[in-house]
Amino acid sequence: MPDLPTDTLGRTGEVVTKLGFGAMELQARVGEEAATRVLNAVLDAGITMIDTSPDYGPSEEFIGAGISHRRSEYFLASKCGCQVDPPPPADSFPAHAYDRRTLRGGVEQSLRRMRTDHLDLVQVHMSPSRATLELHDSLAELEALRDEGKVRFIGMSGTLPDIADHIEMGVFDAFQIPYSALEREHEDVISAAASGGAGTIIRGGVARGVPEALPAQYARLPEEMRARLEQSLEERKARWAVTESRLDDVLEGMPRMEFLLRFTLSHPDMDTTIVGTSSVDHLAANVAAAAKGPLPPDVYDDALRRLA
Template identity: 30%
Template sequence: MELRKYGNTDMELSVLGFGGAEIGFQQAIPEQVEKLLGSALDAGLNVIDTAECYNISEELIGKTVSHRRDEYYLFTKCGHASGLELPDWDPAMLEQSIDRSLQRLKTDYVDVIHLHSCSEELLRRGEVIQVLQRAKEKGKTRYIGYSGDHKAALYAVQCGAFDSLETSINIADQEAIDLTIPEATKRGMGVVVKRPIANAAWKTGEKPENAYAHTYWERLIALNYEFLRADIRESIGTALRFTLSIPGVHSAIVGTANPDRWIENAKLLDAGLLPELMYNSIRARWKEVSGNDWIGQG
């Protein structure tokens, strides 16, 4: 699998990474996760992304692949108390949360800790950034980053404190292509993309049951991309290749609890990047249809 140098860091990330939300929220069993992550690592995946609030995700990752820790880069996020007694974003809580994440993941350090969709107001106050900087000084993380979208993400990029940006980009969510990615690239930041296939909101042909994908469904109705009328695997492949064709993007995080799905997604990239004509047509359609309120989705 193709590797891309992650900004000014010393990491080279696989273009397709694993997102740990689904295994946590679906409460996957360890045997299922061991097969899923083991086969992904064997196939060349080298980045695993999770968060403190993804239910049992961190624990599952720690139980199943911590013995292969030198084979992958490990990203997690902090900001939500998720069972700790202090309130969200309290600096003392953040420190406790980082230590809890390391315990759950069965590791002494992570490669990146991202602030988890922190508001611009909190970023400007500075205390939450200082917590991550102290964690870096203590060796609990090698790099620090911001995970989020829209104006808060732009401030995070421009403030100069972070090594990494995790943000939403896909065929239905293109604000970051103009707003934050060029700024991040100029500053040598690594960029990892969440929701790279827009939650495949079109896959059933009907509005998804999960409200998390409703905004994308509504946007895709308006965008009316012709390629979404193709076979579902082909259309997902086109969507994923679009995201990875965006200049400045280093890796796309795809979440699944299906042990075979990551390998299937990796095969979709065999065709390489999108042809320039198709990429430009998707961008042009977005610019033609999108409204000012079509901001990045967390």
């Protein structure tokens, strides 16, 4: 396997591979045996960053069953604020709350599911406002969990507009931020988070491969949310069509996925990007692309100019 580039995740001081694995794709339809095969292939490839969430179906249970015996080999990040057992109905989107009981219950549930005594990073999910966090005294509970050794670092899975307040609070060790060549709204936010000393974790760095349609499991989302996502997908497909026409000379035969991944890796203030798959073959392709590192500086500058 090729060597993967690494970086330090902000003030956590932890060195992680710049290509991480997002376990969202390990849904129930995958099955435990296939999930175990993919997860072990992730570690065998040298990837040291794994990100998941209680919202991702049986993803956490798959991690516990498949690789808990290799716990020392990976930095484990999950989310909190998600609905605690019992799981939400299959036709509904998981509820989120930020009261102290829900936060503690969620973290302790994740520990049981993943058969570990600690999360390296727990990220507040769905970017609640600063006012919401202060109303529920959310940070006090997360700090208590950290003091008990159940979590090592506290992060935020954030988006505009609230992420500006989150950075200003100065309490989060890492931020998970959406970004890709097709969705550059948070480009400066990544640098702002890094300038404050926080680690930066990029999601959507390959624009979910710009699929032709939303995954089947998205059918259970509320109608309004699903409509927004469908509109976003159509916008991403349109952007990619324009992007390809503008980047013909830059791509020079480079596969779409490789360009998107290496473009994300080229951001000077990103530490790691989480890319998910349920296929060992796709995983190998991701690893091969990431091993090439960022785009050459002249290609990256040219791409930025053409995408402006």
